Amino acid sequence: LTTNGTWHKTDNGSQFQQYKTKKCKGCSVREKCTKAKQNGKIVQRRKFAPNIEANRQRIENDKSTYKKRQAIVEHPYGTIKRQWGFSYIMTKKYIHRASADVGFMMTAYNLRRIINIIGIKHFKEYLKMRLTLLLTIFGLKNLNRGLLKGYYFQTIFRKVILEPVLKRLHLTHKLTFSGGF
Structure with a gap:
């Protein structure tokens, strides 16, 4: 041929x-x-087709690794697909767009998993701690530009943006209804 x-x-x-x-x-x-x-x-x-055949051959040569991968990866994928209803990707045309969609889904899954494990209260405390650290580092970098500007930014950011958002932090009904991990 x-x-x-x-x-x-x-x-x-x-x-x-x-x-x-x-x-x-x-x-x-x-x-x-x-x-x-x-x-x-x-x-x-x-x-x-050559890539698919090469992948099929790798699976045949190392079935134990593939089984391990299934146990680790397939559960989150199944949860996202069946419980959350993401059975297809909305974004078309380019792979980087589809990757962004999948990335958002995986981020939501991971955040949901963290909240289920440690609880919303501890998660909020962790976010406050990390953001305070970030703002402190940002403020120290701004010391060269003037102490007042860095402190002013931190105060305004915390009062106007951070605290209201953390008070409203919650998941949508669709995500909390699904029944866990």
Whole structure:
């Protein structure tokens, strides 16, 4: 089988090459292989078929590692997909957009898991502590620009932005209803 090197596109954007041979015309089992009258069998091979085959081979060679991966990764994925209703990705066109969607889902899962483990009260305290540390570091960097500016920024930021947000910190009903991890 040979190809002319042309990549064809399907309606959904996936790419493939076609492989043909002239030897089909004189083949004794041609009727079992193809119904084409003029040409022989045409085999289509998708662009990422070699990657899929290599992955399948890696799985076959090291089944214990794959089982371990399933135990670790599949539970969060199943929770996000079935309990939270994210069975598909909304963002189309580019992989970095889809990666952002998946990243937000995983971040929400991890935050939810932390809150379930340590509780919302301890999580808020942790956030306050980290933000205070961050603002302190930011304030120390601003000392070169004037002590008043750094202190003023910290005070305004804490009173106007930080404290109201931490008081309202909660998860939506959809996330809290799902029944845990």
